[in-house]
Amino acid sequence: xxxxxxxxxxxxxxxxxxxxxxxxxxxxxxxxxxxxxxxxxxxxxxxxxxxxxxxxxxxxxxxxxxxxxxxxxxxxxxxxxxxxxxxxxxxxxxxxxxxxxxxxxxxxxxxxxxxxxxxxxxxxxxxxxxxxxxxxxxxxxxxxxxxxxxxxxxxxxxxxxxxxxxxxxxxxxxxxxxxxxxxxxxxxxxxxxxxxxxxxxxxxxxxxxxxxxxxxxxxxxxxxxxxxxxxxxxxxxxxxxxxxxxxxxxxxx
Amino acid sequence: xxxxxxxxxxxxxxxxxxxxxxxxxxxxxxxxxxxxxxxxxxxxxxxxxxxxxxxxxxxxxxxxxxxxxxxxxxxxxxxxxxxxxxxxxxxxxxxxxxxxxxxxxxxxxxxxxxxxxxxxxxxxxxxxxxxxxxxxxxxxxxxxxxxxxxxxxxxxxxxxxxxxxxxxxxxxxxxxxxxxxxxxxxxxxxxxxxxxxxxxxxxxxxxxxxxxxxxxxxxxxxxxxxxxxxxxxxxxxxxxxxxxxxxxxxxxxxxxxxxxxxxxxxxxxxxxxxxxxxxxxxxxxxxxxxxxxxxxxxxxxxxxxxxx
Ligand SMILES: Nc1ncnc2c1ncn2[C@@H]1O[C@H](COP(=O)(O)OP(=O)(O)O)[C@@H](O)[C@H]1O
Ligand SMILES: [Mg+2]
Numbered sequence: 278x279x280x281x282x283x284x285x286x287x288x289x290x291x292x293x294x295x296x297x298x299x300x301x302x303x304x305x306x307x308x309x310x311x312x313x314x315x316x317x318x319x320x321x322x323x324x325x326x327x328x329x330x331x332x333x334x335x336x337x338x339x340x341x342x343x344x345x346x347x348x349x350x351x352x353x354x355x356x357x358x359x360x361x362x363x364x365x366x367x368x369x370x371x372x373x374x375x376x377x378x379x380x381x382x383x384x385x386x387x388x389x390x391x392x393x394x395x396x397x398x399x400x401x402x403x404x405x406x407x408x409x410x411x412x413x414x415x416x417x418x419x420x421x422x423x424x425x426x427x428x429x430x431x432x433x434x435x436x437x438x439x440x441x442x443x444x445x446x447x448x449x450x451x452x453x454x455x456x457x458x459x460x461x462x463x464x465x466x467x468x469x470x471x472x473x474x475x476x477x478x479x480x481x482x483x484x485x486x487x488x489x490x491x492x493x494x495x496x497x498x499x500x501x502x503x504x505x506x507x508x509x510x511x512x513x514x515x516x517x518x519x520x521x522x523x524x525x526x527x528x529x530x
Numbered sequence: 531x532x533x534x535x536x537x538x539x540x541x542x543x544x545x546x547x548x549x550x551x552x553x554x555x556x557x558x559x560x561x562x563x564x565x566x567x568x569x570x571x572x573x574x575x576x577x578x579x580x581x582x583x584x585x586x587x588x589x590x591x592x593x594x595x596x597x598x599x600x601x602x603x604x605x606x607x608x609x610x611x612x613x614x615x616x617x618x619x620x621x622x623x624x625x626x627x628x629x630x631x632x633x634x635x636x637x638x639x640x641x642x643x644x645x646x647x648x649x650x651x652x653x654x655x656x657x658x659x660x661x662x663x664x665x666x667x668x669x670x671x672x673x674x675x676x677x678x679x680x681x682x683x684x685x686x687x688x689x690x691x692x693x694x695x696x697x698x699x700x701x702x703x704x705x706x707x708x709x710x711x712x713x714x715x716x717x718x719x720x721x722x723x724x725x726x727x728x729x730x731x732x733x734x735x736x737x738x739x740x741x742x743x744x745x746x747x748x749x750x751x752x753x754x755x756x757x758x759x760x761x762x763x764x765x766x767x768x769x770x771x772x773x774x775x776x777x778x779x780x781x782x783x784x785x786x787x788x789x790x791x792x793x794x795x796x797x798x799x800x801x802x803x804x805x806x807x808x809x810x811x812x813x814x815x816x817x818x819x820x821x822x823x824x825x826x827x828x829x830x831x832x833x834x835x836x837x838x
Binding site for chain 2: 279281282284285286288289292293296363364365367368369370371372373374375525529530
């Protein structure tokens with residue numbers, strides 16, 4: 278392994294993040310605060326409690342997941358798409374590095390950025406609601422796994438995308454709706470039975486449910502199933518990336 | 531001298547079925563400057579890209595420093611610096627960061643003193659903290675070279691380094707290349723400017739339509755193919771070349787107003803003196819005369835025509 282190269286890519290990508298630090302931090306903090314004001318305060322005052330938890334606190338895990346998934350995906354997809362777009366990909370292809378090292382560098386950086394933002398939202402949340410974390414280690418594990426797996430997905434999207442529209446397409450058309458319909462802002466037990474069944478086909482439900490369990494100790498679906506879902510998703514992304522590596526798909530002619 | 535880069539029977543067919551390289555064989559000697567000369571679309575960039583690992587060859591083999599570029603890609607690529615044809619740079623990065631990144635990619639430990647030295651040699655040092663997008667085109671080209679040199683390569687590929695560059699900068703670039711050669715770096719540069727190949731190369735390879743037509747020592751190439759021509763302008767046009775002059779194998783110019791004599795500059799005698807004598811014996815009066823040496827350009831055009 279060429280760890281110097283991995284560190285180089287990682288540092289280079291993180292530098293881009295810190296260069297636009299205001300953008301990187303202010304926007305998630307601002308939008309989260311707005312969510313708390315609108316959902317937590319305005320709507321929450323009518324909903325009162327969900328499963329014995331104040332509504333404001335109940336939406337925190339979902340809000341974090343929403344940001345973390347979109348940030349991990351868009352950071353990783355942009356990270357690898359940009360060199361393709363401006364042509365600097367030639368350097369990655371002609372350097373004595375393999376695809377795995379490239380993936381670790383880009384995905385690692387994207388996951389780190391998403392993790393930063395997740396933590397910032399969590400900290401912001403403490404200012405708005407009373408929050409206790411029942412299983413901190415599991416919480417962190419869920420958070421990290423989500424960052425990594427969605428960064429892997431983003432990496433695939435970035436390799437696949439041929440233009441900026443395609444780059445935005447999947448996050449916009451797939452991830453955001455799945456997250457909104459994945460129980461970020463409600464417990465799926467609040468839905469009519471038929472919708473409860475349909476919802477179970479949404480993979481994001483398992484992530485949010487598991488993540489919420491790590492906060493409150495209660496979940497929509499069994500925690501084991503949540504872990505299985507995210508592990509399965511991570512493995513699927515890794516397998517796809519392995520295939521890209523083997524075939525040179527969209528990278529080497 | 532031994533080959534540092536060896537290309538054997540390399541073929542490259544692109545996805546659409548276009549064959550850009552048709553069985554290229556090329557041995558590049560350590561420490562030399564090889565100019566690959568060829569018109570646009572000849573396959574120069576494709577050849578370089580395949581050696582450097584950006585594209586995959588369809589068949590054939592390439593070694594760099596004895597390492598196969600596919601199975602021994604780490605060792606092979608570690609030896610190579612590549613300056614691409616297009617100016618592909620991160621616009622928002624600073625020069626120094628960009629160069630540092632390149633060095634890191636090649637697994638070399640950080641060494642800012644070395645990098646600053648490279649920047650100095652390229653007259654880029656005062657721009658080291660400038661963002662790349664603020665630099666001129668010529669400066670950006672130098673940044674590309676600095677990036678390629680950042681990891682101390684043994685072999686440097688320069689893909690049309692002076693295309694679209696003004697005369698001043700082109701001369702600067704040649705100086706940089708000469709200095710690198712003095713440091714023992716092997717340099718392969720592609721160009722479609724013949725004067726460039728003529729000015730700085732040790733050997734010249736001519737490539738057209740995916741085939742290497744020849745690779746030769748520049749001086750030998752010039753001597754072998756660099757015949758001189760004597761153009762004699764006549765005061766009055768002739769209908770035919772007088773038979774008394776047949777041994778000179780003269781060619782007749784347009785309208786019979788001139789005669790052309792080809793001779794070898796390296797020959798024992800050029801035959802010019804006797805020709806001039808025989809011309810006046812035949813009653814021809816000379817208005818003017820001139821000698822021309824065929825340049826690489828003529829050689830090149832001739833070769834490309836032959837294979838067209
Ligand atoms: N990715 C590609 N797909 C199909 N054809 C290509 C591709 N890249 C280059 N070519 C073709 O291969 C030929 C050689 O191109 P190139 O190596 O760039 O030539 P040069 O660098 O000598 O100008 C050209 O005809 C070009 O159109
Ligand atoms: Mg080219």
